[in-house]
Amino acid sequence: MNKIIVIVGPTAVGKTDLSIALAKKLNTEIISADSVQIYEGLDIGSAKPSSDEMQGVRHHMISCVKATAPYSVSDFESSASKWIDRLHAEGKIPVIVGGTGLYVNSLLYEMNFGQSCADEAFRIKMEQLAERDGKEAVHALLKAVDPVAAERIHANNLKRVIRALEINHVTGNPTSDFASEPEKTQKYEVILIGLTRPREVLYERINRRVEMMVDAGLIDEVKKLKNSGLDDSFQSMQGIGYKEVLNYIDGISTYEQMKDAVKQASRNYAKRQMTWFKRYAEIRWIDLEISTTESALESILSLI
CATH class of the missing domain: 1.10.20.140 (Histone, subunit A)
Structure with a gap:
């Protein structure tokens, strides 16, 4: 069975750097599992890796959807599966990295996205x-x-x-026969890695990242999106950072209130992500405050 490596963890934990280092070691490519990074133009607020940060490693499922378009989990599963199949055909082990639990689930489990009674x-x-x-x-x-x-x-x-x-x-009718748990995928052998840090360290990293995003031009990025016709009614603009900055631009909050709101929303999201990923019985955790990049890579490579 073909293998995939799935790297998950809360926002700002360090997924990008480790996944790029791993992809370089394996001479492979990365498939992003992030529900905001998929959108064009949502770069700073989604912590989308720059070309320099990618270090020559090809990334897929980034900036691949118009910011005006809706995008579902089934859309992600369909596109990501095609990239996985293509990389397997090239003899590579795909590295899937991201923090969107629903996207990750779509690759780990048989989701069976039906079309009947669909909206x-x-x-x-x-x-x-x-x-x-x-x-x-x-x-x-x-x-x-x-x-x-x-x-x-x-x-x-x-x-x-x-x-x-x-x-x-x-x-308009109640559903039935939805009691069974989703089955694990039979398409891939999954190597599932969870990255973590002590909560206080992670929260400080989140706070610093928000400050860096604002300094890097997050407000101008949101203004540009708003001027193109986007507002918080669009799915893309529901991402953390975008809705809060829109409120600031619209005069609903002050500059400091906006930054505090983004930090708080990000910390809350990180907590929910950890709760989500801790449910995976097969996950192998790596504490990046204890492990160096090299030791983390050795741990992952030993599982292949």
């Missing part, structure tokens, strides 16, 4: 809600409209929670 816009809205406010917020919606299904489907089984909501939304 892509609604599904994207629910995925977006889960990404920003956590899976419990989506499960609460299901409990409100279909408490029987909510009892059967655990909040962690987000794909089925969203599917149940989607069917209820389209048909």
Whole structure:
């Protein structure tokens, strides 16, 4: 079975640097699993790696979607799978790196994205809600409209929670037969690596990153997007950093309030990411405050 290496972890933990070093060691390419980096023009706020930072390593699923376009988990799974197949055909082990749990799940599990009773816009809205406010917020919606299904489907089984909501939304009827857990993918042998740091260290890295983003021109980036016709009604502009800066531009918040809001939202997101990734029983954790880049690479390479 062909292998894939999946590197996950909270925002600002150091996924980009380690994944690039790993890709260079393996002479392979990187597939991004980030729901904001996919968009054109959303560069600074998404911490999109620059050409220099990529160090000659090819990256896929970055800047591949217009900022005006909706984009679902099934869209990601379809495109990412094609890149995985192409790299396997070239004899390479793809390195998938990112912090968007739904994107990662689509590659780790058999998601079976059906078209019956489908409403892509609604599904994207629910995925977006889960990404920003956590899976419990989506499960609460299901409990409100279909408490029987909510009892059967655990909040962690987000794909089925969203599917149940989607069917209820389209048909007006409660769903059924959504109790089973998603099956692990049979397409790949997955080497799953989780990166972590002590919470206080991670939060300080997040705070510094936000300051660096603002200094690097985040406000001008958002102004440019706004002038092109984008506002917070677009999926792309729901990313952390963009909505908060829009509020600042619109006079809803002060400069300091904006920065504090981005930092707080980022820290909250990091906490939710860690909760999400800790559910993966097969994950192997590397603490980047303890491990050097070289020792981390050795640990990963020993698993191949």
